[in-house]
Amino acid sequence: MTDVLDDVRDHYRTTGLTERLKTALMALGPEDQQFTPQQLGALDQFHTRGLAATAELAKLAGIAADAAVLDVGSGVGGPARFLAATYGCRVTGVDLSEPFVDAARYLTERTRQSGQVSFQTASALELPFDDGRFDAVLLQHVAMNVSDRARLYREIRRVLKTGGRFATFDVVSNGGEPHYPVPWARTPATSFLLTVDATREAIEPAGFRMLAWRDDTEVAKAWFAQLRLSGPPPSPNLGVVMGPDFAQLSANLGRNLTEGRIGILSAVFEAASTNI
Incomplete structure (x- = not known):
C-alpha cells in the first residue's frame, strides 16, 4: 500500500508550482488583485468538464449554506473555493500532494477565502478527522488512483x-485498457479503474444508500470535441499545474472516452444510519 501511495505522490509531485501559478496569474492582474473562483476556473478545476462539472455535482448533492463540506483529493482547491463562494458553506480540502496543498492555500489567499476554506496534506485512506464531522463529502476524479476502494469509501x-x-x-472502466499516459496516471501502475457496477458494489456496503446515479460519458465526449474545435484557451490552464505534457494526458483521456474504453459517472449517496 505504501509503495502505491508513493507512486501516486510522484505522479502529482511538481516543483515550483506556487511560483508558476504566481507567474501565470500576472497575465490576469497584479499581485494584489483579488480573483473570484470563477476567474480561476480554467486553472484550478482538475477534472473532466471543469467548473461546470463541479457546479452540477454540488447541485445534485444539495449542498446547504450551513454545511461543513470535505473535498477529498482537493488538488489546488478550485472546487472547494467554488462551493464556499456559491453556497456560503465551510470547506476543508485534503490532498496527498503537499505542493498541491501549498498552491491551494496560495490561490485561496488570492480569492480572500482563507477564513472559509482550508487545506491540509493527508491520505484519503486515513482522513485526519473525527467521526461524523462533515455534512457532505465530494470526490472528483480521485478514486482512479486508489486501489483499496472499500477502505476509501469506509473512511468517507x-x-x-x-x-x-x-x-x-469519477472515471470508470468500460472494459478496455486505457491508452496511457492520462491525467491521473502515466502508467497502469497507479490506475485502478472500476466498472460502474463494481463502483456501486464498493460504495454501498460502506454504509451508503444511492440517491442519484448518472452516466455523463456522452456529455464528456461532447466537451472534449468542443475543446478540440476551440483550440488552446487564452488564459492560464491546467498545463501550469501538471506540466508540459498535460496536453498529451488530456488528449489520451479524450481518446479513451471516444473509443469507449472509459466512461464518466456522477453519483450521490446518503450516509445510512448504520455504518457497516
Whole structure:
C-alpha cells in the first residue's frame, strides 16, 4: 500500500508550482488583485468538464449554506473555493500532494477565502478527522488512483454525519485498457479503474444508500470535441499545474472516452444510519 501511495505522490509531485501559478496569474492582474473562483476556473478545476462539472455535482448533492463540506483529493482547491463562494458553506480540502496543498492555500489567499476554506496534506485512506464531522463529502476524479476502494469509501462514511451526502464524479472502466499516459496516471501502475457496477458494489456496503446515479460519458465526449474545435484557451490552464505534457494526458483521456474504453459517472449517496 505504501509503495502505491508513493507512486501516486510522484505522479502529482511538481516543483515550483506556487511560483508558476504566481507567474501565470500576472497575465490576469497584479499581485494584489483579488480573483473570484470563477476567474480561476480554467486553472484550478482538475477534472473532466471543469467548473461546470463541479457546479452540477454540488447541485445534485444539495449542498446547504450551513454545511461543513470535505473535498477529498482537493488538488489546488478550485472546487472547494467554488462551493464556499456559491453556497456560503465551510470547506476543508485534503490532498496527498503537499505542493498541491501549498498552491491551494496560495490561490485561496488570492480569492480572500482563507477564513472559509482550508487545506491540509493527508491520505484519503486515513482522513485526519473525527467521526461524523462533515455534512457532505465530494470526490472528483480521485478514486482512479486508489486501489483499496472499500477502505476509501469506509473512511468517507466514517467522517460523514448520518444522513450526510457523498457525491462522486469519477472515471470508470468500460472494459478496455486505457491508452496511457492520462491525467491521473502515466502508467497502469497507479490506475485502478472500476466498472460502474463494481463502483456501486464498493460504495454501498460502506454504509451508503444511492440517491442519484448518472452516466455523463456522452456529455464528456461532447466537451472534449468542443475543446478540440476551440483550440488552446487564452488564459492560464491546467498545463501550469501538471506540466508540459498535460496536453498529451488530456488528449489520451479524450481518446479513451471516444473509443469507449472509459466512461464518466456522477453519483450521490446518503450516509445510512448504520455504518457497516
